[in-house]
Amino acid sequence: DVETAIKVVVVGNGAVGKSSMIQRYCKGIFTKDYKKTIGVDFLERQIEVNNEDIRLMLWDTAGQEEFDAITKAYYRGAQACVLVFSTTDRQSFEAIESWKGKVEDECGDIPTVLVQNKIDLLEDAKVETEEADTLAKKLKLRFYRTSVKDNLNVDDVFRYLADKYLER
Ligand code: GDP
Ligand code: MG
Numbered sequence: 001d002v003e004t005a006i007k008v009v010v011v012g013n014g015a016v017g018k019s020s021m022i023q024r025y026c027k028g029i030f031t032k033d034y035k036k037t038i039g040v041d042f043l044e045r046q047i048e049v050n051n052e053d054i055r056l057m058l059w060d061t062a063g064q065e066e067f068d069a070i071t072k073a074y075y076r077g078a079q080a081c082v083l084v085f086s087t088t089d090r091q092s093f094e095a096i097e098s099w100k101g102k103v104e105d106e107c108g109d110i111p112t113v114l115v116q117n118k119i120d121l122l123e124d125a126k127v128e129t130e131e132a133d134t135l136a137k138k139l140k141l142r143f144y145r146t147s148v149k150d151n152l153n154v155d156d157v158f159r160y161l162a163d164k165y166l167e168r
Helices: 018-027 088-095 096-107 119-124 130-138 156-165
Strands: 006-011 042-049 052-059 082-088 114-119 144-147
Touching: 006 018, 006 096, 006 156, 018 042, 018 052, 018 082, 018 156, 042 156, 052 156, 082 088, 082 096, 082 156, 088 096, 088 130, 096 114, 096 130, 114 130, 114 156, 130 144, 144 156
Parallel strands: 006 052, 006 082, 082 114, 114 144
Antiparallel strands: 042 052
């Protein structure tokens, strides 16, 4: 009985909380100034879905997304994707379709989820709730609002992707 492992890429503009989300989910911690550990491409966490052990490998970037310089090696073999924007960053919201296109070009049609992070900062919101809902509908994506800081809905994002992957 071979264990199922899923490579998940977490993409979106810089500073939306991608590295924090990976740290939160895999290590259970949140730090204000997370710096990528040199030499580590991904962190992993094992979960059980339908009595099956699933190993989720969450791939992080070292900030190359800021320069539009993510390499093919990052996307290679990815089986699921998290598209992240930030509640407080309008540009990160407007960049979502472009990120989705990049992932599709490299990986084809893989289970994907849309995430609005930093929901704890709603008072500083630069994106209307309705706009985000509309984008999710347009792109036909499951949509989650998370706070990595407050550990809100983060587990749900990855459980959804694991479920979706298994039901292919
Ligand atoms: P990345 O560039 O997408 O990997 O973003 P980082 O994980 O480095 O996060 C950028 C900044 O946002 C850091 O200062 C994080 O502590 C902060 N951050 C991440 N998630 C949240 C969140 O849910 N709420 C708040 N308030 N800050 C967050
Ligand atoms: Mg990062």
